[in-house]
Amino acid sequence: MSQSETVNRKFVLAERPKGVPTEKTLRLETEDRPEAGAGQMLLRNEFLSLDPYMRGRMSDAPSYAVPVEIGEVMVGGTVAEVVTSDVKGFEAGDRVVAFGGWQDYAVSDGTGVINMGKEPENPSWALGVLGMPGLTAWAGLTQIGEPKEGETLVVAGASGPVGATVGQIGKILGLRVVGIAGGPEKCAHVVKTLGFDACVDYKAEGFPDALKTAVPDGIDIYFENVGGAVFDAVLPLLNTSARIPVCGLISQYNATSLPEGPDRLNLLLGTILRKRMTVRGFIVFNDFGHLYPEFAHQVGGWVSEGRIHYREEMIEGLEQAPAAFIGLLNGEAFGKRVIKLG
Amino acid sequence: MSQSETVNRKFVLAERPKGVPTEKTLRLETEDRPEAGAGQMLLRNEFLSLDPYMRGRMSDAPSYAVPVEIGEVMVGGTVAEVVTSDVKGFEAGDRVVAFGGWQDYAVSDGTGVINMGKEPENPSWALGVLGMPGLTAWAGLTQIGEPKEGETLVVAGASGPVGATVGQIGKILGLRVVGIAGGPEKCAHVVKTLGFDACVDYKAEGFPDALKTAVPDGIDIYFENVGGAVFDAVLPLLNTSARIPVCGLISQYNATSLPEGPDRLNLLLGTILRKRMTVRGFIVFNDFGHLYPEFAHQVGGWVSEGRIHYREEMIEGLEQAPAAFIGLLNGEAFGKRVIKLG
Numbered sequence: 001m002s003q004s005e006t007v008n009r010k011f012v013l014a015e016r017p018k019g020v021p022t023e024k025t026l027r028l029e030t031e032d033r034p035e036a037g038a039g040q041m042l043l044r045n046e047f048l049s050l051d052p053y054m055r056g057r058m059s060d061a062p063s064y065a066v067p068v069e070i071g072e073v074m075v076g077g078t079v080a081e082v083v084t085s086d087v088k089g090f091e092a093g094d095r096v097v098a099f100g101g102w103q104d105y106a107v108s109d110g111t112g113v114i115n116m117g118k119e120p121e122n123p124s125w126a127l128g129v130l131g132m133p134g135l136t137a138w139a140g141l142t143q144i145g146e147p148k149e150g151e152t153l154v155v156a157g158a159s160g161p162v163g164a165t166v167g168q169i170g171k172i173l174g175l176r177v178v179g180i181a182g183g184p185e186k187c188a189h190v191v192k193t194l195g196f197d198a199c200v201d202y203k204a205e206g207f208p209d210a211l212k213t214a215v216p217d218g219i220d221i222y223f224e225n226v227g228g229a230v231f232d233a234v235l236p237l238l239n240t241s242a243r244i245p246v247c248g249l250i251s252q253y254n255a256t257s258l259p260e261g262p263d264r265l266n267l268l269l270g271t272i273l274r275k276r277m278t279v280r281g282f283i284v285f286n287d288f289g290h291l292y293p294e295f296a297h298q299v300g301g302w303v304s305e306g307r308i309h310y311r312e313e314m315i316e317g318l319e320q321a322p323a324a325f326i327g328l329l330n331g332e333a334f335g336k337r338v339i340k341l342g
Numbered sequence: 343m344s345q346s347e348t349v350n351r352k353f354v355l356a357e358r359p360k361g362v363p364t365e366k367t368l369r370l371e372t373e374d375r376p377e378a379g380a381g382q383m384l385l386r387n388e389f390l391s392l393d394p395y396m397r398g399r400m401s402d403a404p405s406y407a408v409p410v411e412i413g414e415v416m417v418g419g420t421v422a423e424v425v426t427s428d429v430k431g432f433e434a435g436d437r438v439v440a441f442g443g444w445q446d447y448a449v450s451d452g453t454g455v456i457n458m459g460k461e462p463e464n465p466s467w468a469l470g471v472l473g474m475p476g477l478t479a480w481a482g483l484t485q486i487g488e489p490k491e492g493e494t495l496v497v498a499g500a501s502g503p504v505g506a507t508v509g510q511i512g513k514i515l516g517l518r519v520v521g522i523a524g525g526p527e528k529c530a531h532v533v534k535t536l537g538f539d540a541c542v543d544y545k546a547e548g549f550p551d552a553l554k555t556a557v558p559d560g561i562d563i564y565f566e567n568v569g570g571a572v573f574d575a576v577l578p579l580l581n582t583s584a585r586i587p588v589c590g591l592i593s594q595y596n597a598t599s600l601p602e603g604p605d606r607l608n609l610l611l612g613t614i615l616r617k618r619m620t621v622r623g624f625i626v627f628n629d630f631g632h633l634y635p636e637f638a639h640q641v642g643g644w645v646s647e648g649r650i651h652y653r654e655e656m657i658e659g660l661e662q663a664p665a666a667f668i669g670l671l672n673g674e675a676f677g678k679r680v681i682k683l684g
Contacts, residue, residue: 062616224611227608227611227612228608231607231608231611232607246611246614246615247615248615249608249611249612249615252608252611252612255608257604258603258604258605258606258608258609259603259604259605259608260603260604260605261600261601261602261603261604261605262599262600262601262602262603262605263600263601263602263603263604263605263606263607264600264605264606264607265573265574265605265606265607265609265610266569266570266573266591266594266597266600266601267600267607268607268610268611269566269569269573269588269591269594269610269621270569270591270594272588272621272622272623273588273589273590273591273623274404274623275623276622276623276624276625276628276629277622277623278620278621278622278623279611279614279620279621279622280614280618280619280620280621280622281614281615281616281617281618281619281620282618283618286618287618
């Protein structure tokens with residue numbers, strides 16, 4: 001089912017999921033295509049980004065962002081074409097990066113919208129390596145990780161858009177880089193295509209031992225976006241003065257209760273103390289949004305020089321978005337998941 | 343029993359404690375007073391500092407410091423008088439700060455020893471507000487806490503040498519300061535004498551609610567040196583972008599096993615992420631020893647101006663040291679515990 005010029009299809013939040021989102025979590029609705037008023041522009045979404053943080057927006061537990069209300073359109077980053085515009089700096093035919101949501105059309109007053117011009121190269125990359133995930137990778141590694149040449153960096157979710165970028169930047173900066181990914185195919189990609197020094201399969205038997213073998217000098221920086229069993233294996237391998245940027249905990253997003261004991265909260269605090277570690281959580285636009293120009297210049301340069309490889313998993317059709325998102329939370333994505341709407 | 347000119351009394355580690363140290367942990371021995379050789383000096387210890395970190399040195403679990411070996415003299419910071427010296431910059435009669443251990447006499451080549459001259463004011467303060475605990479307080483607050491005027495600082499162990507100094511510096515820097523201490527007497531001291539805005543008794547019924555009431559704007563900086571139930575009460579009150587310097591976890595030092603579940607390790611990581619917090623462990627001389635001159639100038643100035651109050655608990659007699667140390671771990675100290683040897 002493709003886009004209509006008169007109808008807007010949209011996914012609204014039907015109910016708050018308990019644990020894993022299901023087909024009942026989101027509901028597809030149709031309505032007349034919205035019109036842009038004075039000082040507004042009409043955007044036709046071409047690409048919708050799927051990102052783990054969206055699970056948090058479905059929940060009304062205390063979080064860093066306001067939840068999506070029941071019946072509201074699901075939020076999400078989009079690349080869109082400007083259809084009509086009464087906003088200065090934007091005209092029909094421009095391609096933009098916006099927060100257009102899980103729908104065909106959106107109306108915007110231009111706030112937070114980035115104009116990429118009429119014919120950007122690889123427009124969807126603005127949702128990945130050159131957008132929020134890329135900035136997350138670059139800022140977390142450089143601003144919190146404080147990388148020093150020769151140190152060992154371990155990256156969870158190594159084949160995902162954040163992890164892949166973290167590791168490749170780590171290589172450029174002279175680090176030994178070890179990825180963690182799910183399955184032999186992803187691990188082969190991480191080493192052969194992305195150029196990590198090693199990759200360990202967290203789904204394989206003996207994962208903790210394999211990780212230990214892969215980091216003979218211990219771990220100086222652990223880029224955390226997974227949590228759970230992966231963190232458990234990392235914890236004893238961390239070196240004195242290790243830095244841990246925490247941008248996500250995808251393994252925990254669907255958890256409905258705390259796991260059984262023993263309670264390791266004070267064990268973690270004690271490890272932070274004994275190893276004199278720094279653990280810092282961050283939400284990239286809140287903490288490092290002001291560094292976007294520096295990021296775009298540096299990482300954009302590396303991407304156009306071919307020094308950073310980027311893998312997309314393009315899925316056609318808005319109607320595929322809920323299943324694709326559930327798969328993302330289950331670790332099924334291989335590269336950056338994007339829905340193609342046009 | 344006082345010091346002899348010919349005999350050295352010393353406490354050696356008799357056995358590694360399981361849990362709380364007992365009277366069997368340390369053993370008092372006597373030997374001939376040692377002689378200083380070429381390039382050495384003989385120190386007569388006048389004051390021995392008792393500090394929570396000593397519990398870690400009794401254990402051979404992986405830690406940031408090498409353990410004391412069985413049969414070795416127990417380590418500890420001391421203020422001493424130079425008896426004889428063949429070390430440049432030190433002469434008989436000088437008072438020094440050294441790492442002389444739990445004994446009457448020590449021999450040193452001068453490494454790490456600070457000369458305070460012949461008649462320092464309050465020499466024992468060099469083991470407290472003007473020494474390691476003071477530097478811990480000042481560096482943890484200023485270098486990790488990143489205090490901003492008007493923010494709320496919560497300090498555990500508020501009547502102890504570190505906590506009392508943290509809170510008083512916090513007041514000088516324009517923070518709202520709330521202490522946590524054990525019992526009404528300590529809490530009254532923290533508010534009336536030290537000038538904290540409030541103090542909450544962690545031993546009283548309803549402690550978590552009382553803490554919540556004391557921080558109507560939440561907690562921006564939590565200076566952690568306790569862990570356990572105090573941290574549990576603090577965690578839900580932390581604000582976005584809170585900073586947590588961790589210099590100790592005294593409530594956990596005698597723990598022999600992890601507490602029962604549920605396992606809150608990922609809950610802590612998730613809170614660090616959602617609240618974009620920074621948690622950083624530090625060992626003061628390793629991380630911030632280079633800032634000692636700045637600390638001595640700034641905090642020394644505040645102390646001599648009377649802006650920082652300092653409470654000592656002086657206990658006479660080396661033979662009292664083991665019981666005084668066990669009491670310290672149990673929260674019985676009220677102020678800085680020092681053993682007077684001379």
